[in-house]
Each structure stands twice: as structure tokens, then as C-alpha cells.
Amino acid sequence: MGAPFPPRSYLYVPGNAADKLAKAPQRGADALIVDLEDAVPLAGKATARDAVVAWLAGRPTELPIWVRVNSGPLAEADLRALAGAPALTGVVLAKVDTSADVTAAAELLAAAGDHDTLLMPMVETAAALLDVPALARQARVHQLQIGEVDLAGELGLSPGADDAELAPIRSRVVVASAAARLHPPVGPVSTVTADPVALADSTRRLRRQGFAGRACIHPRQLPVVHEVYTPTGAEVTAARAVIALLDRTTAAGSGVVLDESGRLVDPAVLRSARRTLALADAAGVE
Template identity: 35%
Template sequence: MIRSLLYVPGNTPRFLEKAGQRGADAVIIDLEDAVPEAAKTGAREMLARSVPMVAAGGGQVFVRVNMSDRLLDDAAAATQAGADALYLPKVNDVALLHRLAEHLAPFEGGRAPMGFVPLIEDPEGLFEARAIARGPRVLALSAGGEDLATSMGAKPTPEVLRQPKLMIHYAAKAAGVMSFGLFRSTADFSDTDAIRAAALEARDFGFDGASCIHPAVVPVLNAAFSPSPEELDWARRVVAASREEAAAGRGAFTLEGRFIDLPIVTRAERLLTRFDKDQA
């Protein structure tokens, strides 16, 4: 369950020291856009200390690497530091994932294989999203809204981003991996009401979570991508009633005036599996 992912610049110790305490399900230590070129090597070298420090907060730790001649060294350093996954910017070809997985194997030793979260950030990657989603080690897909809009000569408005983000989302779900994102840019973090509305909308579409660049947004995402107590209670009643009806030899049934059949029961079961501790 990853509802919120907090980006933190990889060259700022004062932010990294507190990142694991912000309540995010995952922290993304950023070696790419948030770090100036002159500081990128130093940020990479800091991973040996910053990854365990952030992980001590209890969440997962991802590292966004540079998609340049720094890629392999960044990825190896993140692997050796113990990061859970790599955020891979500007992925437009599944072959890259195969090459990277092969490169990292010698660095992994006894640790779990490094996971990949490809970021789709141009039209070429958009049309390769299905293949990328089924690539090695992929645990989720996401879109880089600002870069995607820029690559198309467009503005990152919700209207511009909706269709490409849905295409990436559908590719992720078809492959059985998580999907992260909102139908808006993450750059404007000050309007929490708009972010909350966008997160609730994204959850309705089946997105699993979203990233943010400010810790104030973390609780907004955590709440929006979690079911309410009323939703959990309804799911429990649906599952319980389904078992009773199945024992009586019935499939579809009505519950409190609402028609219930297999897709609704399956949705309730999945909700409880993810969020109900009593069902875990």
C-alpha cells in the first residue's frame, strides 16, 4: 500500500533527516531535477547514509536517478545503500529496464531485487507504456506531468494531462502493477483543497497513490487514498452477506436496498485486504 510518495532533494541533509518522519508511505530521494549538476555526485555519495536514515522512519525508500551517463552509477549506489526501488525518469523503451536489471544483479548480493518505477514523460514512452509496465522488476508506473506536457509543447493543465495519464494508468492496471498520479501537476502544492479533490478523483479511477513535493500534502494524500470508516463497514457487510447468500446457493442478492453481484463483492474483498487490519 503506497498512498503517498514524498520527493526530497538528495543533497539537503536538513530535509533528509526529517523525511522519514513525515508520514509518507514512501520517500523518493531525488538525484535528478531537484539537485543541481554540480551537486549530483555528492548527492549520490550521500545515499549510503541518507537511505538508511530515511528508512528508519518506517516507510519505503525510493531513489530517483538521472537518466544520463550517471544512470548506472546512481542505480548501483542506490542498490548498495538499501533503497527499495528506483524512480526511473524518461523511460520510453522496455529494453532499458532489461539492461538495468542485468547491471544491478551483481550489486544485490543477498538483498531483494531492486524494484523499478518507470516515469513516462514523452509521447514515445506513452505509446510504449504497455510493454514498459510488463518489464522486469516494475512495481508501478507513473507519469511525469510537467515533462510530458513540455515534450508535447503543451501546458500541464488537468485537461492536457488527463488522457495520457489514463493511458499510463490503464497500462499499469493491465500489467497488474500499481499506478501513481493525479490529473494535475504536482508543482503547485499550495492549494490543498484542489489536491484533495484531485486525489479523490484519482482514487475513483483506481489510482493507488500519488507523489508530492511538500510534506504538508502527505496527510492529504494518505486520507484521500484511504477508505472512510463507512466504506470499510459497508465492505464488511457486503462480504459477510455474500458468504451467507453463497451458503444458501444464491449468487446475486440485495443488501439494504442495493443490488450486489460478484464484481461488487470482489471490490469489497479487495478493499478489506488492503485496508482492514482484521482481514490481514
């Protein structure tokens, strides 16, 4: 976890839409996920794959670029085509079921001479949910992401406005990520594109639940997600004060640290302060 804190937003972009690909780097997202899976009909898979590889070859942006590949038999062709592609940060693995699927993807990339591309497995099947601790521990895995639409459909869930039905699932993915010493997982997409209040409420819920950033399906969602995941000046000041206080008291040899309000500053408080500063740094907040 020594790498920079992950992006606040990942914007999905259809891999078969040249106009959207061209505009994607200027939409304001912190990172992009070019989609070869759900956004592309079966008949257009090969054409979209070739177009995305050509787009990557042009090094279109300095933003982190991920590509979501297909599952099943199409995954191998996608991975072989993307192996070693310029500008590619990582591959999002759709509908993995077990850690063996992640291992196979990593081995395929390595066999093609690619030893650097990162992996982001999507937890969107019941099998993946059961195997999520092992998924998180596979080589090259940078973060996990939940595909809640597919997962809720398979499980027969009908989430309400507060997403209470999804809370246990989200917690399992957050815990597995922390246990594997990964960055916190990426929050799931929302289909809400015209109600910023509702989107902000659900995004704040994800932040409280331990997610780092959120995947977005429309540029309109980006400002809302960024606002939620950008610490305020007061939060940054408080976090810096906690770390400075701990440094002073540690240097003085004190074993018990209390802040100005008499609150015990323990390792959990320190981790929270460091995460706030990491979020602020990712957002460019001074």
C-alpha cells in the same frame, strides 16, 4: 499483487539536502522518494549520490524508501552505487523511453548482485507513453508513475483546472498497470502547496481515475492526500458487508447476489470492496 496495498503518499526529498533527509522520516509520509535527478544540479550529482548511499547505510527508517535515479549516462553510476543498499525498497527510473531501459536497469542491478530492489518506471516522455504496456510487464516493476510536467511540455498540452487534457494519458497508464497485474499507478505530483481545497479536488479526481496514492513535493500536501486516500468508517463497513454477503450466498449455493438495496453484487463490486479494505489496511483504519 499479493503484496500489501501501496502507500497513500510518496514524499520527494532532495538527495543533496542533508537536513531534509534527516527530517524526512518524521514528516508523516507513507513512503519516501529520495531524488538524485531534478532536485540535484549536474555539478552536485556525484556528491549527492554518495551522501544518499551513506544515509541508506544507516537504515534511517522503517518506511519504504525509493531513490529516483538520473536518466542517460548518469543512470548506470547511480544504479551501481545503490545496488544492494540497506533500507532501499526500490528505484524510480526517470525519463525511460522504452521497456529496454527498464530491462537494462534490472540487468545492471543483477550484475551487481542485487536481485531484490524493485523498479518504478516514470512515464514522462511520449515514447514511454507509447510503450507503457511493455514497461508495465518488465521484471521487478512494482508500480508505474506519471511525470506529467515533463510529459505535458513535450506534448504541448496546457492542462486546465479539471486536468481533462491529461485524462486519456492517465487512463492509458492505469489500464496498462491493471493488464500487467501491477498495483495501480502512483498519482503525479501537484505544484499546489498552499491551496488544500484545490489539492483535495485534484487528488479525488486521481482516485476516481484509478490511481493508488500520490507523489508529493512538500510535507504540507501529505494530510490532504492521506485524507482523500483513507476510506471512511462507512466505506469500510459497507465493503465488509459486501464481502460477508457474498460469502454467505456462495456458501448457500446462490448464483445471484443482491445487497440490501437490491444492487447486484458482481465481481466488479467485489473488487471495489476489496480495494477499499486494502486502502483501509494501508492507512491503519480498523
